[in-house]
Amino acid sequence: MNHRPLLVFDFDGVIVDGMAEYWWSAWQACRRLDAAPEDLSPDEVPDAFRLLRPWVHHGWEMVLLAAELPVLDPQVWLQSYGEAQASALHRRGWQPEQLQAALDASRDGAVRQNRSAWLALHRPFPGLVERLRQFEAEGVDWAVLTTKTQVFTAELLNSLGLHPWRLDGREAGAKPQVLLQLQKQRTLCGFVEDRRATLEAVRSTPGLERLPCFLVSWGYLRPQDQSNLPPGIALLHPDRFRAPLAQWP
Numbered sequence: 001m002n003h004r005p006l007l008v009f010d011f012d013g014v015i016v017d018g019m020a021e022y023w024w025s026a027w028q029a030c031r032r033l034d035a036a037p038e039d040l041s042p043d044e045v046p047d048a049f050r051l052l053r054p055w056v057h058h059g060w061e062m063v064l065l066a067a068e069l070p071v072l073d074p075q076v077w078l079q080s081y082g083e084a085q086a087s088a089l090h091r092r093g094w095q096p097e098q099l100q101a102a103l104d105a106s107r108d109g110a111v112r113q114n115r116s117a118w119l120a121l122h123r124p125f126p127g128l129v130e131r132l133r134q135f136e137a138e139g140v141d142w143a144v145l146t147t148k149t150q151v152f153t154a155e156l157l158n159s160l161g162l163h164p165w166r167l168d169g170r171e172a173g174a175k176p177q178v179l180l181q182l183q184k185q186r187t188l189c190g191f192v193e194d195r196r197a198t199l200e201a202v203r204s205t206p207g208l209e210r211l212p213c214f215l216v217s218w219g220y221l222r223p224q225d226q227s228n229l230p231p232g233i234a235l236l237h238p239d240r241f242r243a244p245l246a247q248w249p
């Protein structure tokens, strides 16, 4: 067993701000489904999309959101996202799988046809790349665990010159299960995420109750996410993130 501690990071909303790409790819995916929001430009992220992005868990949800954007009431979606989503899916007769396939095909096309333009739609959060590189000197390895497809994430990490010890994408399964597997091989010293529900699911998974969890303040958070965090989940601000791991909350 490798005894260097391993710190595991979510990707979207933690390492990289991909808002411009989420909107662009979701818009293109809608076009593949003959449902492009034609009055909205794929190059300009609408406020309502930005506002609702923190509720998104899987990529396909962004496709539905983009298609619905011209007609949806943001307040209704903010109040009952799950119900609004289910009813829009039903009305359109869509399945999540076909939306995900359209999104993957859009990204795939973009990567093949204009790789540098696609990469440029992603921005690492300020200081992130430098900080990740410092972990090595601290004796800490880091890994990436994301609901994004492995191949797209690998492409982006490479373009940033980042080389995690390991990368697990959507294909690897649910995050708590992947963390349990990783824990058999390595000593996990933390999991860093911007989705509170995922951290709560991790902490309530038998075997992961003691894994320190960090919610990053710079990610795609819902307004209520930062308050009343349960024990074991700490809010991580950029200044603490830059400090040595031993000083994290």
Ligand SMILES: [Mg+2]
Pocket: 010, 011, 012, 013, 014, 193, 194, 195, 219
């Ligand atoms: Mg995230």
